[in-house]
Amino acid sequence: xxxxxxxxxxxxxxxxxxxxxxxxxxxxxxxxxxxxxxxxxxxxxxxxxxxxxxxxxxxxxxxxxxxxxxxxxxxxxxxxxxxxxxxxxxxxxxxxxxxxxxxxxxxxxxxxxxxxxxxxxxxxxxxxxxxxxxxxxxxxxxxxxxxxxxxxxxxxxxxxxxxxxxxxxxxxxxxxxxxxxxxxxxxxxxxxxxxxxxxxxxxxxxxxxxxxxxxxxxxxxx
Numbered sequence: 001x002x003x004x005x006x007x008x009x010x011x012x013x014x015x016x017x018x019x020x021x022x023x024x025x026x027x028x029x030x031x032x033x034x035x036x037x038x039x040x041x042x043x044x045x046x047x048x049x050x051x052x053x054x055x056x057x058x059x060x061x062x063x064x065x066x067x068x069x070x071x072x073x074x075x076x077x078x079x080x081x082x083x084x085x086x087x088x089x090x091x092x093x094x095x096x097x098x099x100x101x102x103x104x105x106x107x108x109x110x111x112x113x114x115x116x117x118x119x120x121x122x123x124x125x126x127x128x129x130x131x132x133x134x135x136x137x138x139x140x141x142x143x144x145x146x147x148x149x150x151x152x153x154x155x156x157x158x159x160x161x162x163x164x165x166x167x168x169x170x171x172x173x174x175x176x177x178x179x180x181x182x183x184x185x186x187x188x189x190x191x192x193x194x195x196x197x198x199x200x201x202x203x204x205x206x207x208x209x210x211x212x213x214x215x216x217x218x219x220x221x222x
Contacts, residue, residue, distance in 0.1 A: 053086050053120055053121045054119070055117055056117070056118050056122065056146050056148055057115055057140035057149065058136055058138075058139055059139070060136055066090060068088075068133055069090050072085070072129075073088055076088075076129070079129065081125070081126065084125070084126050085118065085120040085130070086119045086120065088116060088119075089116070089117040089119075090116055090117075092111065094106050098165065098166050099167075102220060115140070116136075168198070168218070168219075169191070170189065172187065172188050173185065173186070173221045174188060174198065174200065174220050174221060177217060177218065178216070178217040179214070181213060181217075187201070195212070198212070
């Protein structure tokens with residue numbers, strides 16, 4: 001037997017199972033790396049799209065704001081434009097109203113009747129889709145050219161604000177219906193619309209003392 005044959009016999013043979021296992025592990029690592037790269041690219045594309053999208057103001061027929069929102073969202077879904085038209089908004093605010101029976105209720109009112117806000121990447125296709133949505137009359141901008149809102153213009157939009165509508169004013173007699181001063185009556189001396197309070201004089205230790213009462217806690221006496 002030659003020395004070369006003896007050396008070959010002395011070397012252990014490669015285990016086929018180990019070879020296959022190593023190959024499978026290598027393939028799995030490659031697939032994982034590719035998946036991570038694709039995920040990273042997709043996330044980067046979403047970030048780029050988010051940066052490109054701007055808020056635009058769309059004019060609608062009166063009373064069509066919610067219909068335009070629903071119709072546009074359906075079109076976005078059907079055309080798979082979710083990555084180009086990101087959001088459709090009808091800005092609302094909560095308003096406290098008092099009826100003739102002195103009952104208060106909170107209702108939602110549109111901040112800008114006749115307008116809808118759309119966050120989108122403006123291009124020929126998205127312009128066409130929005131502009132041709134039923135109920136839309138056009139974009140707001142010089143010569144109907146869409147102009148995106150600035151950050152300063154967008155900041156107060158979409159944030160619900162409380163605006164109170166009441167049926168009493170300075171000089172009216174009111175009754176306190178809740179809180180510490182419940183069942184107290186007095187004439188309104190001052191009203192603070194920002195704080196939503198009315199100042200009335202109450203009898204405190206034999207002296208008239210001005211106190212602030214929330215609008216929601218007083219009712220006008222007819």
